[in-house]
Amino acid sequence: MNINKNKLSYYAQDFGALIALILLVFGISILSPEFRTFNNFLSLLRQSSINGLIAFGMTFVILTGAIDLSVGSVLALTTVLCASMITSGVPVGIAMILALLIGAGLGLVSGLLVTKGRLQPFIATLITMTVYRGLTMIFSNGKPISKLGNSAILKFVGKGNIFGIPIPVIILVVIFIIFFIVLNKTTFGRRVYATGSNWKSARLAGVNIRQTKTIAYIISGTMAALSGLILLSRLNSAQPTLGMGYELDAIAAVALGGTSMSGGRGKIFGTFIGVLIIAVLNNGLNIVGVSSYYQDVIKGLVILIAVLSDRKR
Amino acid sequence: MKIEMRGICKSFGQNQVLKDAGFSLQSGEVHALMGENGAGKSTLMKILTGVYTKDVGTILVDGKEVMYKNPQEAEKAGIVFIHQELNVVFDLTVEENLFLGKEITTYFGFCNNKAMREKSEQILAMLGVKIPTNMLMSELSIGQQQMIEICKALMVDAKAIIMDEPTAALSQSETKVLFEVIHNLRKRGVSIVYISHRMEEIFELCDRITVLRDGGYVGIKDIPKTNMNEIVKMMIGREIGERYPGREFNTGKEILKVEGLTKKGIFENINFTVHAGEVLGISGLMGAGRTEIMQAIFGNLSYEEGNIYIDNKKCTIKNPEQAIDLGIGYITEDRKSEGLMLEESIQKNITLTNLGSVSNKIGVINKSTEDDLIAKAIKELHIKCFGPQHECHNLSGGNQQKVVFAKWIYTNPKILILDEPTRGVDVGAKKEIYNIINELAQKGVAIIMVSSELTEVLGMSDRIMVVREGTIRGIITKEEANQEKIMTLATGGIIE
Known part of the structure; x- marks a missing residue:
C-alpha cells in the first residue's frame, strides 16, 4: 500500500507501450535505412490516421465497458453514400458534412440497440456491422463508385499539406487533443470512466448510463465516418468492401494502449501509442520485406507481449 | 483439532500487518476473533490456511508444526476458510456446487448423479437444513448459499471451520438457523473460528474470544467472564464512551x-x-x-x-x-x-x-x-x-x-x-x-x-x-x- 508504487504502476501503463514503440522504431531503423527517413515517418503517421481516428472513437466505447464492431461497416456505408451524393451533384463540402452526420446516426443506432434494446454490445454491433455492410452493397450495387470530379476540398482532406504536414496527421492530432481534454477534464469524461468502472455505483450517483453509452457510440460512428472521408479523398473512389476488419485493428490499438476491455480504465494517450505501434509494424515490416503472412503473426505476438507486460500483479 | 499460532509476523512491502500475533483453538469450541478492521484477523486466518505465507512464527496443529502452502493443503488437513464473499457458482445446482472438482464418476468417467445426490442429501440432513439439491444456486437466499458453503466444508471432513463475518448478509431468522448449525457442528467436535463485528452475536454464540489490535495479540477471554465494554476497550485500546452519541432532538418542518x-x-x-x-x-x-x-x-x-x-x-x-x-x-x-x-x-x-x-x-x-x-x-x-x-x-x-x-x-x-x-x-x-x-x-x-x-x-x-x-x-x-x-x-x- 505504497502510494508511490501505485503511481508508478499507474504511469507504467502508458510507458510499457511507449517503450515498446521506441524499441520497435529503433530496431527497424537499424535494419532499414529506408524506414528511418523523415518522409517515411510522415507517411507512416498519415497511414496511421485512418486506424487512429477509429481507435480514438473506439476508446470511448470500450471505456464505458462496451465494444463497437460496426466501425468498419460504418466507414464503408458513409463513404459510399458520400461518393454517390457527390456523383449525383451534391456540393462536396455538404456531402462530407452529411457523411459525418450519417456516421453519427449509425453510431446512435448501435448505441440505442445497446441501451434501449438491452442487447449485449458485442451482439448489437455484430448486427449493425452486418446490416450496414449489406446496405453498403445495396447502395453501391457491389461496385466501386468513382468519377468524383476534381473537388479541391475532397483532395485537401486526404492529400493536402500545411507546412509539409499531411492534413490527415493534423486531423488526427487535433482530434487527439480534443478527446484528451474531454476524457480528462470534463464531466462527460468522468461519466465515461464511471460507467465502465461500476455502472451500478455510477447510476446511483446520478450518472445517466444510457446517455453516456449512446454518446460514446455516436462519437465512434462519427470517427469512423471521418476516417472514411480521408480514405475517400486518398483513393478518389468508394469501394463497398472498404474498412473490412478495421474494427479489429482499432480494438488492438486500444488494447495495446493498456485500456481495460471491461471498461473503466485506460487512456486515450495509450491508444495513440497503440495506433503508432501498429502503424510502425505495418510500415516497417513491409519495408524490411517480411511477408504479409508473417506480419500478422508478428503483430499478434507484439499485442500479446504488450498486454502481458501491462497486466497488474 | 487443536491449533496454536505463536509470534506470527507478516509484512506486505513496508507495511507490517501482523506483529507477534497469536491465536489458539481448542477442539469443539466456538472461538471469536475480534478486532477493528485492519487489526489483522483475516490476514492471520489466511496465513493459517495457506493463502499467505508467514514471515516469522510457528503454527502447531495437534502439536505438530505445519505450514500449508495453499488452501487446498489446509483443506486436506481439515481446516476450511469460509470467506465473506461466498465462493459459489450461481448457474450450477446445489449438488453440482457441492461436488465441483470432486465429482463422483462411474467406471466410464461419466458423472454418477445418483450417488452425488444421495451424498448431498445426507450432508444437508446432517446440518438439519432443508434445501432441494437440484435447485440452482442463484435461486437460493444468501443464507442458504452460506449453508451450502458449510456443507462443502463438511464434505472434506473439516475439523476446523473459519467463518468470516458469516451473518453480515443474513436475516435474523437465517442467523438463527446458522447458529443452530454451528451448535450442531460443535457437538460433533468441529472447532469454529468466528470472525464478526457483532458483539451481541459473539456473546450469544462463542465460548472464548481472542482480540487483536494493530496486527498484534491483545488478549484472550472466556466469554462468560467478560463483558462488551471490556472487549471494546481491548479492541480499541481506550474507552469509546457511549456507543451511540446523543443528539439534540429538534425536528423542523x-x-x-x-x-x-x-x-x-x-x-x-x-x-x-x-x-x-x-x-x-x-x-x-x-x-x-x-x-x-x-x-x-x-x-x-x-x-x-x-x-x-x-x-x-x-x-x-x-x-x-x-x-x-x-x-x-x-x-x-x-x-x-x-x-x-x-x-x-x-x-x-x-x-x-x-x-x-x-x-x-x-x-x-x-x-x-x-x-x-x-x-x-x-x-x-x-x-x-x-x-x-x-x-x-x-x-x-x-x-x-x-x-x-x-x-x-x-x-x-x-x-x-x-x-x-x-x-x-x-x-x-x-x-x-x-x-x-x-x-x-x-x-x-x-x-x-x-x-x-x-x-x-x-x-x-x-x-x-x-x-x-x-x-x-x-x-x-x-x-x-x-x-x-x-x-x-x-x-x-x-x-x-
Whole structure:
C-alpha cells in the first residue's frame, strides 16, 4: 500500500507501450535505412490516421465497458453514400458534412440497440456491422463508385499539406487533443470512466448510463465516418468492401494502449501509442520485406507481449 | 483439532500487518476473533490456511508444526476458510456446487448423479437444513448459499471451520438457523473460528474470544467472564464512551411525505413522513422490502401507485438523477458493488456525485475547486488515506464508508437515505459515522436510516418504522421503542 508504487504502476501503463514503440522504431531503423527517413515517418503517421481516428472513437466505447464492431461497416456505408451524393451533384463540402452526420446516426443506432434494446454490445454491433455492410452493397450495387470530379476540398482532406504536414496527421492530432481534454477534464469524461468502472455505483450517483453509452457510440460512428472521408479523398473512389476488419485493428490499438476491455480504465494517450505501434509494424515490416503472412503473426505476438507486460500483479 | 499460532509476523512491502500475533483453538469450541478492521484477523486466518505465507512464527496443529502452502493443503488437513464473499457458482445446482472438482464418476468417467445426490442429501440432513439439491444456486437466499458453503466444508471432513463475518448478509431468522448449525457442528467436535463485528452475536454464540489490535495479540477471554465494554476497550485500546452519541432532538418542518407507495408483491401502501433534523429508523427482517422502498423513493426502482411529496410538492422520480436534483442522497447497503468504484481513487469517487459543483457550464472540471472539495472531505470526515489518489479498494471498510458519505454530504442533500450505514465497519469508525449522522441531522437534513442492527436503530433514531413483508407494521417513537416491541412487529406479532 505504497502510494508511490501505485503511481508508478499507474504511469507504467502508458510507458510499457511507449517503450515498446521506441524499441520497435529503433530496431527497424537499424535494419532499414529506408524506414528511418523523415518522409517515411510522415507517411507512416498519415497511414496511421485512418486506424487512429477509429481507435480514438473506439476508446470511448470500450471505456464505458462496451465494444463497437460496426466501425468498419460504418466507414464503408458513409463513404459510399458520400461518393454517390457527390456523383449525383451534391456540393462536396455538404456531402462530407452529411457523411459525418450519417456516421453519427449509425453510431446512435448501435448505441440505442445497446441501451434501449438491452442487447449485449458485442451482439448489437455484430448486427449493425452486418446490416450496414449489406446496405453498403445495396447502395453501391457491389461496385466501386468513382468519377468524383476534381473537388479541391475532397483532395485537401486526404492529400493536402500545411507546412509539409499531411492534413490527415493534423486531423488526427487535433482530434487527439480534443478527446484528451474531454476524457480528462470534463464531466462527460468522468461519466465515461464511471460507467465502465461500476455502472451500478455510477447510476446511483446520478450518472445517466444510457446517455453516456449512446454518446460514446455516436462519437465512434462519427470517427469512423471521418476516417472514411480521408480514405475517400486518398483513393478518389468508394469501394463497398472498404474498412473490412478495421474494427479489429482499432480494438488492438486500444488494447495495446493498456485500456481495460471491461471498461473503466485506460487512456486515450495509450491508444495513440497503440495506433503508432501498429502503424510502425505495418510500415516497417513491409519495408524490411517480411511477408504479409508473417506480419500478422508478428503483430499478434507484439499485442500479446504488450498486454502481458501491462497486466497488474 | 487443536491449533496454536505463536509470534506470527507478516509484512506486505513496508507495511507490517501482523506483529507477534497469536491465536489458539481448542477442539469443539466456538472461538471469536475480534478486532477493528485492519487489526489483522483475516490476514492471520489466511496465513493459517495457506493463502499467505508467514514471515516469522510457528503454527502447531495437534502439536505438530505445519505450514500449508495453499488452501487446498489446509483443506486436506481439515481446516476450511469460509470467506465473506461466498465462493459459489450461481448457474450450477446445489449438488453440482457441492461436488465441483470432486465429482463422483462411474467406471466410464461419466458423472454418477445418483450417488452425488444421495451424498448431498445426507450432508444437508446432517446440518438439519432443508434445501432441494437440484435447485440452482442463484435461486437460493444468501443464507442458504452460506449453508451450502458449510456443507462443502463438511464434505472434506473439516475439523476446523473459519467463518468470516458469516451473518453480515443474513436475516435474523437465517442467523438463527446458522447458529443452530454451528451448535450442531460443535457437538460433533468441529472447532469454529468466528470472525464478526457483532458483539451481541459473539456473546450469544462463542465460548472464548481472542482480540487483536494493530496486527498484534491483545488478549484472550472466556466469554462468560467478560463483558462488551471490556472487549471494546481491548479492541480499541481506550474507552469509546457511549456507543451511540446523543443528539439534540429538534425536528423542523416536514420534508418528505410518502403516500400509498405500492409495487405489487414487493411493498404495498407505504405511508410515512420525515421531518428536517429527524432520523427515521427503519427496522425489519432481511427481505422485508425496506431496501426496495428506499430504492423506489430514490428512483432506482419503479413503483406502480402512490405519491411522493418533497416540501409539500408532489414529485415524480423516475431515476436517480431526478432524485438527486430534488435533494435526495442515497447511501446503499452494498458499498462494494453499488457504493463505490473500488478501482478508482477517492477523488474520482467523491467528485462523481458533485460533478455539477466542480465544473463550469460546458462541463469542464475546475481542478482547484475539485482539489479543495476532496481535501475538505478527507479532513472533515477523517478519511485515513495517503491522499486523494488513494484507490478505494485499499481502504478499510470504515474508511470506504466515509468516502461514500463524502460523496453525498457535499451535495447538500435535504433528504439522506442510509441503508445499513455501518455494515462491515469497525467499532471506532462506527462511532465516527454516528457522529456524522448526528451532525447532518443537527444541520436540518431529514435522515432515513435502514438498519438490521436493533441496538443501532434504537440508539440513533427519533422514530422507528417497522416493515414486514412489504407493509408498515407500525411507527413508534424513540421513547416507546424497545427491542422486544420492534422484534414483535417485525416478526408479525401485535403490540397490545
